[in-house]
Amino acid sequence: MKFDESMIITGDSDEIMPQLVEDGIRFDLILTDPPYNLNKDFGNDSDSLPMSDFLDVSRARINSCASLLSDYGSLLWFGIHHYIGFHQVMMYEAGLNYRRMNIWRYENGFSRSKKVPRGEYEPFLWFSKDSKRWTYNADDVRVPYKSTERIKNPVWYTNSKGERKQWKPDPRGAMRGDIWEYPTLAGKAFEKERTSHPTQKPEALFVELLKAYCPKDEEGQYAGMVLDPFLGSGTTAAACELLNAEGNHIQYMGIELEERWTAIAQERVNQTRNNRPLF
Template sequence: MIQPFYNNKLIRLYQADSLEMMKTLPEESVDVVIADPPYFLSNGGTSNRGGKQVSVNKGDWDKVTEKYGDSERFNDLFLSETKRLLKPNGTIWVFGTMHNIFEIGYLLQKHKYRLLNNVTWQKLNPPPNLGRRMFTHSTENIIWASKSIKSKHYFNYDLMREYNGGKQMKDVWSTPVINKKERTFGQHPTQKPISIITRMIEASTTEEMTVLDPFVGSGTTAVACQILHRHCIGIDLSSEYLDIAKRRVQYEEGNLF
């Protein structure tokens, strides 16, 4: 078993190929998976950041490698392995955009997951569309699915209703993108707001449960689990991003000033 990059009483971070690392974890050992898999968009094009045109390339981690062939094979292997790791009543949350979410949805059904919700995350301050040839991209999708049709998944309905002013919470969540505080120790190009991750964890876990994030990046899932007193296993190939994750977790522990 590979040694953790960092660990404390709640959090274990590993530097490894996610798909290979998951094979070493025991069957039915995690309650919830939160995953933001590569979108495989690093193709030499351009994007927008802070109103400026920049390269769309995010790093080698966002490129299809010869080892996995193409995005469908990668995601197929990923969702097959998470199915093995989830407990019978476990659930999985998967982020995506129009570039990969339809493939993810198809593969979830192929592996006999039960689709629970397709949450739309509306970004209140998205970057403008510099090309002016299509609508501004301002949303991402988060598919929430249970391990099987027979699963009796956990959902903290009452807490979500309380957060929504006593009304049922809907599947459109509107928040800003990450703020400056969340970038204190550095940032990941596809980093998600901690408010979104916190809501997902509070909705689908209790304190004794374990969350797996196989693409933990700069550690938002681990940070949210530290704050909410959940156990978390995070995996990433990049020591640079894991170092950011480590420092963020240590800050929440009170061990980094």
């Protein structure tokens, strides 16, 4: 298979990823939201597997992802608290290097049960190919300071050279933590972005993830090659296109089993290329 430009493929990633490995194609970032095995209706039985089958399939997928990463590439894998521990172990076993367990937190979720706490988050794992080098553009994803009260008085520290220095707040904002707060696509506020896909993620969240984990070219623009082997309704592709509309150069490949979702994904890409307004 050739990968010369951004592309969306209708097909089975469990078959396509091993072929990409054999063809020598590598990606700087794999950003994906695979089925959680919670019996969601994606138009097939991919989310309703017996536990043993789900673990076997997950292991094979993670091994393929590990083989598809470039030398300093990263894997971002969304999951659910039910099974994320299994996936974390599988990534260690695949030879990847643990960087962080991140949390996508949302406050606009709702509960269908009074027997357990209301769900307000989904975890996603970050593992890198190399143990010492990877991409994380910390300054690109800074967040506003919650308060400046604590910095009214000077804050002093000693640097690595033994020099006494005064810390001042960065005008770009505070360093982002490992909790990424973005609302789900619920309610009227998100009706223009929301599709019929049952587990669609927010574009705003994925744009920030790309800004954090995509390598940059010599001009400082986001570049590199991105893979989403479980593209769904196309949020990863749409987020890449939104950044490319600002002058960046991200190439991406999205793989999705169901044709109806790839059709929606391609429509979202086309809308962005035709100057759909940013958020």
